[in-house]
Amino acid sequence: MAESYRDLLVWQRSIQLSLAIYRLTIGFPKEELFGLTSQIRRAGVSVASNIAEGHGRLSTGEYRQFLGMARGSNAEIETQLVIAKELGYGNTQVLNEAEGLAGEVGKMLNALLKRL
Numbered sequence: 001m002a003e004s005y006r007d008l009l010v011w012q013r014s015i016q017l018s019l020a021i022y023r024l025t026i027g028f029p030k031e032e033l034f035g036l037t038s039q040i041r042r043a044g045v046s047v048a049s050n051i052a053e054g055h056g057r058l059s060t061g062e063y064r065q066f067l068g069m070a071r072g073s074n075a076e077i078e079t080q081l082v083i084a085k086e087l088g089y090g091n092t093q094v095l096n097e098a099e100g101l102a103g104e105v106g107k108m109l110n111a112l113l114k115r116l
Contacts, residue, residue, distance in 0.1 A: 002055070004055075005051055005052040005055035005056070008051065008055070008112075009108065010051060010105060010108035010109060010112055011048055011051045011052060011055075013101060013104055013105050013108060014047040014048040014051060014070070014074075014105050015048050016101055017044060017047065017048075017074075017077070017098060017101040017102055017105055018044040018045055018047065018048055020094060020097050020098040020101055021040055021041060021043075021044035021077065021098055022041060022044070023091075023094050024084070024090040024091065024094045024095055024098055025037045025040060025041055025090065027089065027090045027091050027094075028084070028089045028090055029089065032089070036080060036083065036084060036087075036089070039076075039080060040076075040077060040080040040081070040084070043073045043074075043076040043077045043080065044073075044077060046069070046070070046073035047070045047073045047074050047077070047105060048070075050066045050067070050069045050070035050073065051066070051067065051070050051109075053066050054066025054067050054069075054070070060116055063116060064113060064116055067109055067112060067113050067116075068113070070109055071106065071109045071110070071113070074102055074105050074106050074109065075106070077098075077102050078099070078102045078103070078106070081095060081098055081099050081102065085099075
């Protein structure tokens with residue numbers, strides 16, 4: 001197991017995802033501030049946070065539980081990105097970047113869960 005969660009490529013990618021989400025949501029309409037904007041930002045922060053917290057736990061079972069929560073938040077992001085795209089919110093290039101990162105993070109979380 002990695003010595004630090006910061007060494008995990010999945011954590012590094014999830015940080016990139018969170019940053020992409022923040023860049024994307026800057027362009028969302030102001031009336032979405034307490035709706036889709038806050039929802040997707042919260043989920044974006046949750047993925048990396050759950051990976052880090054799970055890595056810091058004492059048992060593999062707890063680690064798996066937190067990785068499962070990260071996976072759930074990532075699925076939430078993927079869904080919210082579809083909604084944003086359908087509504088025409090945000091910069092298309094940044095939205096596509098976020099979608100790609102979310103897909104990559106999802107695959108990496110699945111692979112890590114299988115290894116544990």
